[in-house]
Each structure stands twice: as C-alpha cells, then as structure tokens.
Amino acid sequence: MKFKIQPTDVTFGAIVSGIHLSQLTSDLLDDIKEAFLKYALLIFPGQNLSSKEQVEFAKIFGEIEYLVDNMETIPLSNRSSNGRIMSDEEEQIKLLKGNEIWHTDSSYMPRASKASVLSAKIIPDFGGQTEWADARAAYDSLEKHIKEKIDTLNATHNYFVSQAKIGHQVKVGAAYGFYEGKPPIYPLVKIHPETNRPALYVGRHACNIIGMPEDEAEELLLFLNAQIVKSQFVWQHSWSPGDIAIWDNRCLLHRARPFDSSKERLMMHTRIRGNEISETALNYR
Numbered sequence: 595m596k597f598k599i600q601p602t603d604v605t606f607g608a609i610v611s612g613i614h615l616s617q618l619t620s621d622l623l624d625d626i627k628e629a630f631l632k633y634a635l636l637i638f639p640g641q642n643l644s645s646k647e648q649v650e651f652a653k654i655f656g657e658i659e660y661l662v663d664n665m666e667t668i669p670l671s672n673r674s675s676n677g678r679i680m681s682d683e684e685e686q687i688k689l690l691k692g693n694e695i696w697h698t699d700s701s702y703m704p705r706a707s708k709a710s711v712l713s714a715k716i717i718p719d720f721g722g723q724t725e726w727a728d729a730r731a732a733y734d735s736l737e738k739h740i741k742e743k744i745d746t747l748n749a750t751h752n753y754f755v756s757q758a759k760i761g762h763q764v765k766v767g768a769a770y771g772f773y774e775g776k777p778p779i780y781p782l783v784k785i786h787p788e789t790n791r792p793a794l795y796v797g798r799h800a801c802n803i804i805g806m807p808e809d810e811a812e813e814l815l816l817f818l819n820a821q822i823v824k825s826q827f828v829w830q831h832s833w834s835p836g837d838i839a840i841w842d843n844r845c846l847l848h849r850a851r852p853f854d855s856s857k858e859r860l861m862m863h864t865r866i867r868g869n870e871i872s873e874t875a876l877n878y879r
C-alpha cells in the first residue's frame with residue numbers, strides 16, 4: 595500500500611491518510627477499491643476536494659445516482675439559498691431531521707444505492723457527527739433460529755412512512771424518493787454482490803414485512819435495527835472541514851447526529867447508483 599490505512603477499533607471502517615484523492619494513479623485506485631470492500635467505510639481527513647473532484651472520486655465506484663436533475667453533488671445544509679438559517683418547521687429541515695435516524699440511502703427507491711460520498715464544508719462547534727453501523731457483523735451475531743426465520747423474509751421500504759413516523763407528511767413529487775407507485779420490496783438479509791457476506795438490510799425506511807401481521811413485523815424490524823446499532827458495531831466521525839468519507843450502503847446503516855440548529859452545517863453529498871441486478875427491488879425486476 596502506498597498510503598496509510600488505520601482501521602477503527604470496531605468491526606469495520608478505516609481512516610486513510612498519505613494520499614490525495616485529486617491525484618490518484620491507476621494502482622492507487624485498485625488499492626482504494628479493495629479497501630472500500632474490506633472496510634465498508636473509508637474516511638479521508640483534510641482532502642478539501644472541489645465538487646468536481648468529489649464527483650470524479652465518486653465515479654471510481656460507479657455511476658452517479660441523481661437526487662436532483664443535473665446535479666451530481668448536492669449540498670446538505672440548514673442554510674437556504676438566500677442565506678437564511680432555516681427553522682425546524684421548514685420542509686428541508688424536516689427531511690434533514692429524518693437523516694438523524696438510522697437508515698441506508700435510497701432503500702425507498704426501486705433501485706437502492708451502492709455507496710455514498712459525504713464531505714464536510716462548514717461544521718458547527720458541537721454535534722453534527724455522522725455514525726455508521728455494521729449490518730454484516732450484526733447478522734453474524736444473530737442466533738441460528740433468528741437467521742433461519744429472517745433469511746427468506748422481505749420488507750417494503752417507504753420514505754412516506756418513515757417521514758410520517760416523525761410527523762412529516764410529504765406530498766408525491768415534493769422531493770427525491772416521494773414518487774407515485776408501489777414501494778420497493780427488498781430481502782431482510784442482503785447478500786453483498788461483491789464480498790458475498792450477508793448483512794441485515796433494514797433501517798428506518800423498512801416498514802412492513804410481506805406476509806406478517808403489522809405489529810409482529812414492527813417488533814421484528816425494531817429488534818433487527820437494534821442489533822445493528824449495538825455499540826460494538828458503531829463508529830462515529832467528528833467532522834472537520836475538508837474531510838470526505840465513502841461508505842457502502844449495501845452493508846452499513848448510518849445517521850447524522852443533532853447539532854445547534856442556529857449554527858450552519860454544510861455537507862456535500864454524492865450518491866453512487868446501485869447495480870441493476872443486485873440493488874433492484876424484488877418487485878421491480
């Protein structure tokens with residue numbers, strides 16, 4: 595390795611240094627892709643990439659998933675385009691608030707995301723960290739009879755429902771993910787298409803289990819989510835401006851941590867599209 599990889603002290607994730615992501619050679623690309631599959635989360639402190647450089651980095655891992663037409667990277671911010679810090683009552687803030695609950699990106703879409711890139715631009719003094727949790731290690735830790743029970747079960751993922759649970763009623767077409775049409779169905783256990791490791795595939799958008807009474811499904815989803823976010827499977831990163839991270843949505847959950855909403859937080863986000871075969875919902879194939 596021509597750069598330094600410092601694994602975290604949990605079951606996944608590594609901090610990468612001694613490399614600049616705007617100057618990658620083909621052998622470094624291969625090493626980074628290998629590290630991404632091994633650690634599932636890579637954090638590169640102090641990169642200060644431009645949006646263009648961030649997109650070029652993201653494209654190493656696949657095609658861009660467009661959340662807004664013609665925008666490969668989008669700002670995640672509590673400041674509006676006219677420079678005002680938005681209040682908790684505004685739509686955009688209600689969507690950002692949803693990100694504070696454990697989820698995997700785009701599981702509410704007919705084709706779920708492969709990976710996400712996030713970089714820090716403006717960071718409040720307190721809070722605003724990101725946390726990730728290892729859904730592979732959580733699956734491995736389950737008792738055999740639970741694995742047998744869930745191995746063949748499938749759940750619907752629905753962004754309308756997950757926002758409604760935090761009191762936010764969203765109209766069709768209001769933002770990315772709020773589309774007309776049937777909510778996607780994904781297996782509770784996702785086999786990673788590149789490593790073949792099984793992982794729990796749930797998070798906040800999973801809301802229903804096919805063929806199971808509602809209250810029983812709710813209880814099982816709560817249980818599975820709780821297994822993933824046990825402290826031994828969770829890693830938190832406190833951002834400094836210039837840091838950038840990439841993670842594997844196929845096997846990790848993540849969430850943002852709260853911060854003082856009177857202070858600005860600006861992150862830049864690029865999402866990498868899932869594979870047509872392995873990330874397309876069962877009912878969209």
Ligand SMILES: [Fe+2]
Nearest residue numbers: 693698699848
């Ligand atoms: Fe997210």
